Amino acid sequence: MTQDLLPKTYGPAEIESKWYDFWNSNGHFVADENKTNRQYSIVIPPPNVTGSLHMGHALNNTLQDILIRYHRMSGYNTLWMPGMDHAGIATQNVVERQLAEEGLTRQDLGRQQFVDRVWEWKEHSGGVIINQLKRLGCSCDWDRERFTMDKGLSNAVREVFVRLYDEGLIYKGDYIVNWCPRCHTALSDLEVEHHETEGALWHIRYAIENSDEYLVIATTRPETMLGDTAVAVNPADSRYAKHVGKYAILPLVGRKLRIIADPIVAMDFGTGALKVTPSHDFTDFELSIRHDLERVTIMDSDARINERGIHFYGMDRYECRDRVVSELKEKGFLEKITPYKVSLGKCYRCKDVVEPLISKQWFVRVAPLAEAALEAVKDGRTRIIPGHWTKTYYEWMNNIRDWCISRQIWWGHRIPAWKCEECQRLVVAVETPVQCPHCGGNKLDQETDVLDTWFSSALWPFSTMGWPNQTPLLKTFYPTSCLVTGFDILFFWVARMMMMGLKFMGDVPFKDVYIHALVRDEHGKKMSKSLGNVIDPLMIMDKYGTDAFRFTLAALAAQGRDIRLSENRIEGYRNFMNKLWNAARFTLPYCENVDSGMNLKDFSDFTLPERWILSRLNRTIDAVHNAIEAYSFNDAAQTLYEFSWHEFCDWGIEISKISLGDSNPEVSGRSTAVLAHTLDSLLRLLHPFIPFITEEIASKLKSGARPIIRGPYPVTDNSWIDEKTEHDMQFLMGVITAIRNLRAEMNVAPGKTLPVILACASPDQTDLIRMNLPMVLNLARISNLDMSDLTPDFSPPQDSVTAIVSGARVCISLHGTVDPDAEIARLQKEINKLTIELESVEKKLGNQSFLSKAKPEAIEKQQGRQAELSLKLEGLGEALEKMRAMKKT
């Protein structure tokens, strides 16, 4: 019968797509923007349009889906806002590469055509990740899917830009920025990756004007000397005090360089004298402002030497370095070269070495915005979890520098600023102006730069909800409940959303920020294409099923630790899915006429194992709630795994096999009801983690509320939780395990039934065994149970092996198959182990300080242990004596 109902092993493929389509097409993911009480919302960290699902996405979105499904089932009006990011540089690079294959550059197409082409690419090939998220089971409200370049979001970007500009929080100016010579654009500080590289310190002699003396300067970038306009020393440096105010002569070039004093110069680094190249170094740029120095730019936007670079003109920066060094050497200016590790800045997109260059850029003055964002976390309006990230957040917010927001690329939000050809004044406006408000001229040229992609991402929590309009969506779902993200974009994104949300919505964008770990390979290495250790989530889902994959991610998502993903682990959880599947295969046929959602209180006279499983179930429900609320996804997963497998399957189902077939309909009916109820609750508890298999199994259970994606999520019923029940059950389980144990050690075939002699240490124990006799006989495979009370003259039969459970003697007579020596050794080993344990307990209890200072519970616990251990040792001692005596005879 069961075989007709369900196949023997769980096959995820069809089931997954069936249920996803069902949920989606029946509107189960849709949020109600008009229901304002009990709402729960999350905005997705928008993946790049160019992206495809990697492990980071998989983890990130699985966790969000767990939170969303949990709250949806718990009766919350939930919104999971999905969407994608236009990813300026990344997307432009993709399309440019395509063009390159056709032998074209973006310049060949021209701006408008190029942008059209990117849009075209986006429509056809972009956003594959959306379908991959669906494959993962993400229950986003897809009707509301957004894109950062949508009309509405673009409008929000312009609105924010104009307001910030009007308030003086956005400004334009000539500053030194990180410049990528390959991407041809400025980068923010965050977009530069630092890599430690083997470099050198070149020590160069700069002659002092009108003297025989010279200064030695150490530099890691000798080629930039062509742009030197000063030499700096520390004002407290006695070695150089006499030179301050004089001039040095720049080797090769011959320019006169003022020798200045500034505290920024470190006396103990290099020679303590610094060459100042304002156009090609951040520190030197600052020095040029403080000391009013000339700025000589010697490189162009390709990082090639320009006409200011004398006869090095036209050379690439590295070629120039070689030539400068050899010329210095030839002419005797080079004192020495020492090896030195330098931290090289590279473009986060193309990995080309970034060049500090002066250019006209737009900046956000962030200090005033950062202050509010800092406060909001300090006063707890936004919680960062795990807490240790708050410190990192504070650190960054306190040392924040202005944010360069202009990019010299074409794909992105074009800066809403125009220059009037007539009066040369700047017009910044939301709507494209037709005439200049200053002079009425109608020739206006728009700024060619576009905005940093993170500028629009910063508005995501409210721009997606229709801002600047005051929409019902905003009213209902802002601030969002939680943001789930990796720490790698804490500054890029989270901090900036905080600033923008507080500024424009007057409230934090999210109440909680849950920061999860990075997914690494099983040896802790970052997954990367070049290392070849990338595990493709899609491959994993094909191979093991989405549920197994999701459960693995949740089970490994311990706070504050990176996740090392191994296929072994996934396989283990795949087996767990199969276990559940088979538990259902067993249970379902009995439940054909049973309402799994029924009220169990309609039944009475529950057996001990029934009360036990219900007690354990409710403890599990409680633990799962607590774990999810605390973002301890791994705890929730472990608890569910443990209960499902080792309590429900190993004991609950096994025991029910006895009563399910009982001829008394009251007995079998109650047993079925408990089984159905437990399975039903378990499926619901598990649903946020493994939505597909749970919905599939639940759909086969009769009635109850369906589909389970809609809940309800089980709530703890404390009336089922019972200490005594669990304690009693533990005794019975102990007896059964002890017998199994003895059989295994004596090499008795599991199929073979055996006679057992049991001497209980108390009337309670006797009653327990008597009342649950079928269970004990069955699970321990006992042919005949000889019960007696444990009296002083109790003596186990000749030729038997013994175990002790809570004082009770469990003996198996083996009729000549016992090897006395082996049994003596086994008992001795056990006794030794327990004796050591007992000694440590007794040492504690004999310690006056322990008795007077420890918590009473701790003392009681030790006393309990002492009693248990002594009983066990006593029994084992007797058994040992007996065995020795037998050996002699």
Add this chain to the structure above:
RNA sequence: GGGCGGGUAGCUCAGCGGGAGAGCAUCGGCCUUACAAGCCGAGGGUCACAGGUUCAAAUCCUGUUCCGCCUACCA
């Protein structure tokens, strides 16, 4: 330079003040009709090292060491 996280069973990791745990791997026995992707058992760890606090430390504090990450204007 500053900061953060981590070193627990062969591997991957939980635990973070009161009896050292899980999964996988290993060993032994089982096709006990839900499940061999399974069942029943077993073995395996001075919890990186050294001090300290405590009646009690894998767990708290200090130092050392090794690994990983973030950050920074020593050119």
